[in-house]
Amino acid sequence: MSRVPQGPSRRLLLAGALAAVSAAVTGCSSDSAASSSGGAKRLRIGYFAFPSGDLLVKNRKLLEKALPDYDxxxxxxxxxxxxNQAFIGKSLDIAALGSSPFARGVSGSSPIPYKVAWILDVAGENESLVARKATGITDVAGLKGKxxxxxxxxxxxxxxxxxLEAAGLAASDVQLIDLQPQPILxxxxxxxxxxxxxxxxxxxxLRKTGIQLTSSKEIGAAGKPTxxxxxxxxxxxxxxxxxIDAWRKAEAEALRLLKSDPEGAVKAVAAELNISAADAEAQLSQGVFLTPEQVVSADWxxxxxxxxxxxxxxxxxxxxxxxQKQIDAAPSQDVVRKAFYLEGLADVVK
Incomplete structure (x- = not known):
């Protein structure tokens, strides 16, 4: 592909929601009517196998302890x-989501019915652009035609x-291929x-046989943080x-544990990702984790x-x-503001 196609329409996303959500979500959404009726105490939480406070909340069952009567x-x-597709299919209550797919989700005439309520982490060296050493490419500009x-x-x-833009390249100057992490490997x-x-x-x-060209930490410092x-x-x-209040408090506790109990955090992440403690420590060191006080500050x-x-x-x-022609039109700041759920947020750090 020499050109990145525009993001899929909301109609296509909706049509693909059931397939994309697949077995795990289907299994837990079969009684979603009961969940949404207000009678059942149920929370369906989407997470990534990626080092963050989420993994500590899950591993230490912080939310289960706070909400013992919930499934x-x-x-x-x-x-x-x-x-995003799972939220369109009404298969999730809470989930981790990158700032870019969130911006996509709130754009258009039919925004996805969700709101941002917390920050898990700021992308650092844990998201990066890497070229295969065998290609001889040593900088972003060298990716032209690749x-x-x-x-x-x-x-x-x-x-x-x-x-690419910072290196003077357009998306059409390279061949972009849409792959998930495992197929990328x-x-x-x-x-x-x-x-x-x-x-x-x-x-x-990828780093084992590649050379890092840039990272989300560098791109964020240049004015485009994720x-x-x-x-x-x-x-x-x-x-x-x-x-939601209980979940936020659990996430705040996890962020504090990342700072106050790094050894325990490493063990939790290692267990959740099924990796060694050394690998878990290395992965955690590449992320940028805010304190709860920073999350609710004017800076974030x-x-x-x-x-x-x-x-x-x-x-x-x-x-x-x-x-970049990835979405039809940019959401206004007012539209984005309406997609923020900040009520009660200050109470989390009291």
Whole structure:
């Protein structure tokens, strides 16, 4: 593909939702009517196999301890695009989601019915652009005419487009290939792609035979940061805001544990990802984790009476995606603001 196609229409996303969500989500959504009726105490949480406070909340059962009467399901996803499809299919209540797929989700005439309610982490060296050493490519400009794999509609896709633009390249100057992390690794090993922009743990596998050209940390410092957010469905906001409060407090505790108990955090991540403690420690060291106080500060998510800089970051992301023809039109800052759920957020750090 010499040109990145525009993001799929909401109609196509809706049509593909059932297939994309697949067995795990289907299994937990069969009684979703009971979940949305308000009678059942159920939470369906989407997460990534990616180092963050989410994995500590899951491993230590922080949410289960806070909400003992709830049936809590943890559902693993590979990308933000599939999370978006699951929300369209009403198969999730809470989920991790990159800032770029979130910007896509709130754009258009039929925005996905969810709102950002927390920040999991800021992308750093844990998302990067790597070229195969065998290609001899040593900088982003050298990718002209080359095949680059990345999961479309992800934060990595957004960062890749930003890296190309900064190097004076358009998306049409390279061959972009839409692949999920595991297929990226397989294509890399076969020599089918020249470079890839992806996240951990696949990224570490690519680094063994590749050279890193840039990272989301560098791209963020240049003005286009990406983040792993957490979103909640409009339905959950309407029927069970107290559950959201409990979930936020569990996530805040996890962020504190990342700082106060790094050894325990490493063990939890290693167990959840089935990797060694050394690998878990290395992966955690590449992320940027805020404190709960930073999350609710003006520099990031902010509070209900004063949204933080994340509002500008997401708005700018939407504008950039529109310029890159990834979405039809950029959501206005007012539209993005309405997709923020900040009520009660300041209470989390009290």
């Amino acid at each position: 809590i399901s943890w559902i693993k996803f590979d990308s933000g695009a599939s999370v 095949k680059i794999a990345t999961p479309f509609a992800s934060t990595s896709h957004y960062s890749l487009l930003a890296a 397989a294509a890399w090993q076969r020599g089918d792609v020249d470079a890839a922009y992806v996240w951990l743990p696949t990224l570490d596998e 983040l792993d957010l957490a979103v909640v469905s409009d339905d959950l906001i309407a029927r069970d805001p107290k559950a 998510l902010g509070t209900d009476d004063k949204p933080g800089k994340l509002l500008t970051y997401v708005t700018d992301t939407g504008r950039f995606l529109a310029e």
